[in-house]
Amino acid sequence: MDDTLILASASPRRKELLEQIGLPFSVMPSSVKETIKADETPENMVIRLSLDKARDIAGRSDISARWIIGSDTIVVCNEQILGKPTDNQDATAMLRQLSGTSHMVVSGYAIIDRRQQIERTEAVTTRVRFRQLTEEEITRYIATGEPSDKAGAYAIQGIGACFVSGIEGSYTNVVGLPLCRLTLALKELGVPLVI
Secondary structure, three states: OOOEEEEOOOOHHHHHHHHHOOOEEEEOOOOOOOOOOOOOOOOHHHHHHHHHHHHHHOOOOOOOOEEEEEEEEEEEEEEEEEEOOOHHHHHHHHHHHHHEEEEEEEHHHHHHHOOOOOEEEEEEEEEEEEEOHHHHHHHHHHOHHHHOOOOOHHHHHHHHHHHHEEEEOOOHHHHHHHHHHHHHHHHHHHOOOOO
């Protein structure tokens, strides 16, 4: 088993965040289906999905990497979980719901250290405030294609930033990985980091 790390995600945003901190890793997307359970808290849901994704990759016999990172992000508005929109109509409904309100973005991560047989998980929450959106803004934003694969139908690191009037908490958490908390956990597990 070598001292390498795998990101069990196809998300280009998570890949960019790990590259941003100079962490050497490879990407191997998990095939885990993201499901919502009615009796689950948002925090428990993102931790479960993050761990399922990391375990999916860690359980493969054809990899030699020591550490595996899985992650999941959801948006919670008025106690309703908003995942990725199924179509433009769903994205429109989500953006209308977020318009002029505060919502929570919950990102979970799971790190598996295959050598020490340790699993580390955490959920991090950030409050995001949206200004009031017009119907024309929603229509034009959806036409850009950006909302299609984003939890809550927006990207804070993209055009969607125009809608965000403020945040309380971790910005990178809203993008898809709480880097501050994640790097502390990686250090504790012995992952060599730049800082």
